[in-house]
Amino acid sequence: MPREWTLDDFELAKPLGKGMFGQVYLMRERQSGYIVALKVILKSELLKYKMEHQLRREIDIQSNLKHKNILRLDTFFHDKTRIYLVLEYAPQGELYKKLKQMNQFPEWQASKYIYELASALAYLHRKHIIHRDIKPENLLLGIHGELKISDFGWSVHAPSSRRTTICGTLDYLAPEMVEGKDHSSPVDLWSLGVLCYEFLVGTPPFEVLDEDVQKTYDKIAKVDLFIPKHVSEEAKDLIRKLLRYLPDQRLALERVLLHPWITRYNGRTT
Numbered sequence: 335m336p337r338e339w340t341l342d343d344f345e346l347a348k349p350l351g352k353g354m355f356g357q358v359y360l361m362r363e364r365q366s367g368y369i370v371a372l373k374v375i376l377k378s379e380l381l382k383y384k385m386e387h388q389l390r391r392e393i394d395i396q397s398n399l400k401h402k403n404i405l406r407l408d409t410f411f412h413d414k415t416r417i418y419l420v421l422e423y424a425p426q427g428e429l430y431k432k433l434k435q436m437n438q439f440p441e442w443q444a445s446k447y448i449y450e451l452a453s454a455l456a457y458l459h460r461k462h463i464i465h466r467d468i469k470p471e472n473l474l475l476g477i478h479g480e481l482k483i484s485d486f487g488w489s490v491h492a493p494s495s496r497r498t499t500i501c502g503t504l505d506y507l508a509p510e511m512v513e514g515k516d517h518s519s520p521v522d523l524w525s526l527g528v529l530c531y532e533f534l535v536g537t538p539p540f541e542v543l544d545e546d547v548q549k550t551y552d553k554i555a556k557v558d559l560f561i562p563k564h565v566s567e568e569a570k571d572l573i574r575k576l577l578r579y580l581p582d583q584r585l586a587l588e589r590v591l592l593h594p595w596i597t598r599y600n601g602r603t604t
């Protein structure tokens with residue numbers, strides 16, 4: 335039985351940044367020199383937002399996943415005031431910052447990220463897990479620039495009905511999520527389509543400038559989609575096959591992985 339870890343087992347290398355519920359630090363485990371990212375969450379904050387059940391689910395789900403495009407959660411521990419998540423360190427940082435810097439990705443880069451995302455989602459869906467919160471802020475980059483899905487705070491076992499109020503942007507949410515209906519794994523297919531658009535265009539497809547939630551919702555419900563002409567026909571085809579109002583009409587992940595826009599840049603999976 336692995337012994338309980340404590341904060342004394344680690345020494346601080348540098349702060350990495352601020353997440354939703356606390357700071358993230360680059361740490362070195364004293365005995366082995368092993369480098370990790372330590373996510374520190376204040377228990378008081380957790381209680382204030384009634385998020386302890388969501389964190390418990392995040393830990394249960396993420397600690398049992400093993401896939402090169404999913405950030406590993408190695409272990410966790412807590413003291414009187416804080417909970418510590420010992421996570422895999424992603425040396426190339428946050429994908430959304432790279433997207434902001436580059437404004438949009440070249441087609442080969444977007445195709446590679448969508449391929450990696452689809453591979454990770456196929457793995458999750460085989461385990462009947464839906465992520466439900468796929469967006470650039472939840473994507474990190476590994477040592478070779480490979481995409482890593484992090485933050486499983488909204489993941490659940492499919493099928494599901496939402497019990498927690500949605501906060502933050504609606505930009506990535508499927509119509510059935512926004513409408514509060516029962517939903518299942520196709521919600522991640524919708525988000526994949528939104529991300530494919532955003533990687534190539536630089537902004538999400540249903541974003542409204544004044545951030546009026548109702549207007550965003552109306553655009554999502556109508557699938558009011560305009561794809562700029564610089565986007566290749568094959569990429570447009572994939573985006574249109576994912577951004578379908580009816581969940582069952584969205585292209586299955588197995589078909590995404592074999593789509594010409596994906597296989598052109600990532601080699602045909604057997």
Ligand SMILES: Clc1cnc2c(Nc3ccc(N4CCOCC4)cc3)nc(-c3cccnc3)cn12
Pocket residue numbers: 350351352353358371373421422423424425426427428474484
């Ligand atoms: Cl969990 C987890 C695992 N790895 C990371 C990570 N890695 C990481 C690597 C490298 C750079 N830099 C690369 C050179 O340019 C400056 C940034 C940043 C973050 N960051 C965060 C994080 C979280 C919140 C805010 N900001 C960053 C969470 N992480």
